[in-house]
Amino acid sequence: MTDQPQPAAHDGAPGPAPRAPRRGLDRTGPFALGDKVQLADAKNRLHTITLKPGGEFHSHRGVLRHDQLIGAEDGVVVENSHGIVYQALRPLYADYMLAMPRGAAIIYPKDAAQILMWGDIFPGARVLEAGVGSGGLTTALLRAVGPEGSVHSIERREDFADVARENVETFFGDEHPAWELSVGDFQDLAPTLSPEEPAVDRVVLDMLAPWECVDAAAEVLVSGGVFLAYVATVTQLSRTAEALRAHGEFTEPFAWESFVRPWHLEGLAVRPEHRMNAHTGFLLTARRTAHGTQALRRTTRPAPGSRLEEELSHPDNEGFGGSEGEWSAPDVGERGVAPRKLKRALRDIRQGRDR
Numbered sequence: 001m002t003d004q005p006q007p008a009a010h011d012g013a014p015g016p017a018p019r020a021p022r023r024g025l026d027r028t029g030p031f032a033l034g035d036k037v038q039l040a041d042a043k044n045r046l047h048t049i050t051l052k053p054g055g056e057f058h059s060h061r062g063v064l065r066h067d068q069l070i071g072a073e074d075g076v077v078v079e080n081s082h083g084i085v086y087q088a089l090r091p092l093y094a095d096y097m098l099a100m101p102r103g104a105a106i107i108y109p110k111d112a113a114q115i116l117m118w119g120d121i122f123p124g125a126r127v128l129e130a131g132v133g134s135g136g137l138t139t140a141l142l143r144a145v146g147p148e149g150s151v152h153s154i155e156r157r158e159d160f161a162d163v164a165r166e167n168v169e170t171f172f173g174d175e176h177p178a179w180e181l182s183v184g185d186f187q188d189l190a191p192t193l194s195p196e197e198p199a200v201d202r203v204v205l206d207m208l209a210p211w212e213c214v215d216a217a218a219e220v221l222v223s224g225g226v227f228l229a230y231v232a233t234v235t236q237l238s239r240t241a242e243a244l245r246a247h248g249e250f251t252e253p254f255a256w257e258s259f260v261r262p263w264h265l266e267g268l269a270v271r272p273e274h275r276m277n278a279h280t281g282f283l284l285t286a287r288r289t290a291h292g293t294q295a296l297r298r299t300t301r302p303a304p305g306s307r308l309e310e311e312l313s314h315p316d317n318e319g320f321g322g323s324e325g326e327w328s329a330p331d332v333g334e335r336g337v338a339p340r341k342l343k344r345a346l347r348d349i350r351q352g353r354d355r
């Protein structure tokens with residue numbers, strides 16, 4: 001079959017709209033082509049668009065041309081064809097984290113903020129992260145370590161890794177030079193990072209069974225480094241704490257949870273909002289002692305029966321006190337993620353770059 005010549009385009013026929021350059025959200029200044037812009041109307045209904053040459057934002061209440069925003073200052077108020085006004089702002093990181101297409105559940109901004117503080121993530125830090133999920137926490141870690149630091153993320157599921165990679169690249173506009181993403185088990189990959197000496201300053205775990213990773217984390221952490229785990233349930237929290245104590249070279253674990261209660265502010269009507277961000281997960285931290293040095297044990301008064309062997313081994317207490325049983329995701333209420341949800345997340349990320 002021979003190739004047929006293609007008909008010439010008619011003069012003046014509109015061609016495909018040029019594609020906007022990919023620009024990261026991690027910037028300030030006037031709006032430019034490729035920027036994401038968050039439009040808020042008078043009722044604070046939000047719409048996020050990506051600025052394109054000749055682009056338009058359509059709603060049932062009129063049309064807003066992208067050209068009205070290109071070159072305008074961040075925070076400008078614009079009016080569409082029907083007189084509807086919008087406040088235009090570049091999305092903040094917290095906005096992006098909550099709205100990003102996802103496969104796995106995300107770590108909420110309130111927890112990500114505390115991880116950065118209590119994990120002591122500093123500019124130039126070498127961070128090893130496991131359980132990358134949808135990439136929300138990874139983005140926060142990369143912003144905190146800066147160009148001089150590094151974040152190595154380990155994810156067991158390749159489909160989760162694909163979603164995380166797309167989300168991180170969307171936020172920064174391209175691959176981040178300080179980020180490396182590996183697919184595999186933490187226990188297998190972490191020791192390969194430091195064949196001769198400890199390779200990381202901080203270890204951050206968001207996974208089903210972080211207690212299984214304590215030995216590998218201890219191997220790669222520098223003396224004085226921080227171990228931090230994010231877990232959803234009390235049994236995960238207890239088992240991880242006991243694993244750290246059993247290892248012997250971590251300081252006494254410290255654990256907490258946080259609640260954020262927003263307030264309604266309108267004239268004299270100043271009161272708590274009816275809804276709040278309550279329990280999302282527990283955070284647990286411990287410090288690595290000098291290698292080969294046993295941690296100083298804190299003197300405590302344990303509750304009666306809390307350390308009795310017959311109580312620890314009782315079936316009703318499975319999961320507490322460092323038990324040895326194997327756990328699966330349903331044991332802690334973790335739901336599986338359907339493959340179609342991950343495909344939809346990838347599609348939404350890629351389409352969102354040009355919307």
